[in-house]
Amino acid sequence: MKNFMTAAVMSAGLLAATAMPAFSQTELTMYYPVSVGGPLTKVIDGMIDGFEKENPEIKVKAVYAGNYDDTRVRALSAIQSGQPAQLSVLFSIDAYDLMEQDLIVPFEDVVKTDEEKQWLSSFYPALMANGRIEDKTWGIPFQRSTIVMYYNKDMFRQAGLDPEKAPKTWQEMIDAGKKLTKDGQYGLMVPGTGYAYWMLQCFAIQNGKELMSDNGTKVHFDDPDVIDALSFWRSLTTEHKISPEGLVEWGTLRQAFVQGQTAMMWHTTGNLTAVKNEAKFDFGVAELPANKQPGSPTGGGNFYLFKKATDEERAASLKLIRYMTAPDRAAEWSITTGYVGVSQASYETPKLEAYGKEFPQALVARDQLKVAIAEFSTWETARVREALNNAVQATLTGTKSAADALKEAQATADTLLKPYQE
Secondary structure (H helix, E strand, O other): OHHHHHHHHHHHHHHHHHHOOOOOOEEEEEEEOOOOOOOOHHHHHHHHHHHHHHOOOEEEEEEEOOOHHHHHHHHHHHHHOOOOOOEEEEEHHHHHHHHHOOOEOOHHHOOOOHHHHHHHOOEOHHHHOOOEEOOEEOOEEEEEEEEEEEEEHHHHHHOOOOOOOOOOEHHHHHHHHHHHOEOOEEEEEOOOOOOHHHHHHHHHHHOOOOOEOOOOOOEOOOOHHHHHHHHHHHHHHHOOOOOOOOOOOHHHHHHHHHOOOEEEEEEEHHHHHHHHHHOOOOEEEEOOOEOOOOOEEEEEEEEEEEOOOOHHHHHHHHHHHHHHHOHHHHHHHHHHHOOOOOEHHHHOOHHHHHHHHHOHHHHHHHHHHHHEEOOOOOOOHHHHHHHHHHHHHHHHOOOOOHHHHHHHHHHHHHHHHHHHHO
16 A cells, blocks of 8 residues: 555656646746727737747746836836846837936847847837937837828818828918818817927927937027927917917827817827727828928837846847847737837838738838937936926917027026036
């Protein structure tokens, strides 16, 4: 009996041993923002499932934390409290702050092989602009966008405008806006909450001026071209009367457009698929109109690698990021969400090529990359950006003139950035 019991125990032990994996898993925690474009968690979960099937030695836990700011707070809090966090998608403009807090490592520290180095150079240069600082790559583009103009083709037809020709200049936008504005309907809405600085960047670059220096140590808020750009934005309400009084809400603008409250809107291409699914009318997408020149800032999120990770975790994180940015996945992501495919190779995949022919609106943001600039980002980004947001909103609500508001913001930024200029 004793021998039988011993044999049974040994047999059970062998079965248990064979049921256990023959390797130890590397576990990754990835913080991810979900703020626009619909229920993206299922898309990310699907990517992770596919990755884990191909890489059973790696286990990925995705933590969905709301918008970008929420995600940054949760990820950094986890790191500070000793919880695991190896990588995250955060704002592309967070790079300076993350570097200053010594929380991230450049990808050059992790990329080793020639194949990995080739991958590092495969992304659109405009999308890499925010992630390349001091000759190193701190962020890899994934959830990226530009601002585009959405317009209601049915309303264009009703107003006697060519539905296949969106305004290409500020003056054409004003002229079209006046024909499109009537009771209960505005010609144009540009959001003044959420990302006011981002929208001002659009107007400023179209007026020939960038808001910050390449190294993030200086800003040009009080430049005459920037003041004129903000004054023009305000004039769309006061003088031309094609936009509503006060601040247009970022979070509800898409609904305003699909409900017919405005004929044109400036918004992220990250909302493209949501507009496509919700709009009950024929709509177009166009590059933003030019004044002195065309242009739009890029936007959205980059992958970052946190410093508090082992070499094995960093290697596994790199493998995951490479998987999620591979051309086929980037193509699927662009189709599903409206975000820009991050590499030329993604647009050369059969799936995205076919989708672009069927739905050419999906190619507008990509085409605009040729005139796109880095999204506004400096050292002390959060406080500098807050000063600029306040200036824009004070102007749009009529509390201050563009000149007074921007000069105040310039003074605040100069004080904050002075230590970085020495």
